[in-house]
Amino acid sequence: MLKLVEKIHNKEGEEILKKSVEYIYDANGNEIRQRADYIHYNGCTVLSSSI
Secondary structure, three states, X not given: OOEEEEEEEOXXXXXXXXXXXXXXXXXXXXXXXXXXXXXXXXXXXXXXXXX
């Protein structure tokens, strides 16, 4: 898996949060890092972290 995107909706069906995780692998196929981005649509907040 290279990228996973999760979307969270409110009761009205509006998208309020999106979480995107990107997986990074070395040449041997071992996962070496993850990068997660969170986008909150109500307040335009963007958070990013690398693991």
